[in-house]
């Protein structure tokens with residue numbers, strides 16, 4: 001019989017009605033009591049790590065979760081982490097960088113409606129997550145609404161609907177229907193032994209550009225952050241006329257700030273070489289993010305800056321795919 005460890009962290013799934021709205025309140029054992037008897041066939045131990053709305057979740061909590069998986073790794077066949085949906089994709093990405101070489105599934109799930117409510121998506125999601133955690137597959141995954149998404153590729157797209165998450169720029173790993181797992185994609189495992197590296201540098205800022213962004217904002221950011229992610233427009237680029245951000249970019253990279261360029265478009269990623277506005281940026285010491293999603297970019301930059309201060313190394317590690325986070329152009333199928 002497979003042994004699974006369920007790590008509870010809070011979120012809507014564990015929430016109850018409080019005086020000021022929904023608030024996490026159920027323990028891991030209480031969550032498990034809501035599951036039907038048909039979940040037999042698996043031995044599940046439950047452990048609560050924190051009981052918070054994932055809006056309150058911080059990078060330090062990612063470390064707590066990674067440490068818990070690592071500590072219990074040899075004793076279990078798989079792991080299910082129940083979590084709020086709002087920052088779930090950040091946690092799944094962070095875990096994908098901190099825990100590499102997994103040969104067992106680490107499965108995150110949550111729900112849009114608390115498990116104690118009559119009509120809820122929680123029971124199905126936890127059951128599906130438990131099912132997937134028994135598979136012979138390594139890596140970090142999100143299981144939600146019958147779909148399995150690679151941990152570095154999920155984006156929360158909807159605030160209320162059950163199909164809250166989409167897999168962006170990557171195939172769904174599998175779908176789960178009537179208790180059956182049907183694969184659409186499988187990872188190529190090149191590293192066999194599990195390694196944990198939870199060093200993070202959280203001095204990372206995410207800026208969304210809009211027409212009219214003031215260049216002076218970068219003077220403040222330069223003092224506070226070691227890494228800045230610019231969500232630019234379309235294929236990527238910065239204005240060099242009017243409010244000139246290109247000149248500021250040069251100042252930032254000279255000051256040793258790691259600047260990552262991405263796009264506000266969810267699908268297909270940046271392509272800086274296509275337009276003049278992008279090429280002028282590509283000529284600078286910037287870091288490219290290809291088709292990575294913002295959740296993966298933020299957590300990867302924190303993780304890479306936690307490993308090295310050398311800008312060349314930051315660029316090299318960041319631009320190398322980890323845990324399926326980035327499609328290198330030769331991998332793309334037209």
Ligand SMILES: NC(=O)C[C@H](N)C(=O)O
Nearest residue numbers: 011012053054084085086
């Ligand atoms: N559906 C949810 O879980 C939302 C909740 N606010 C959370 O992220 O904790």
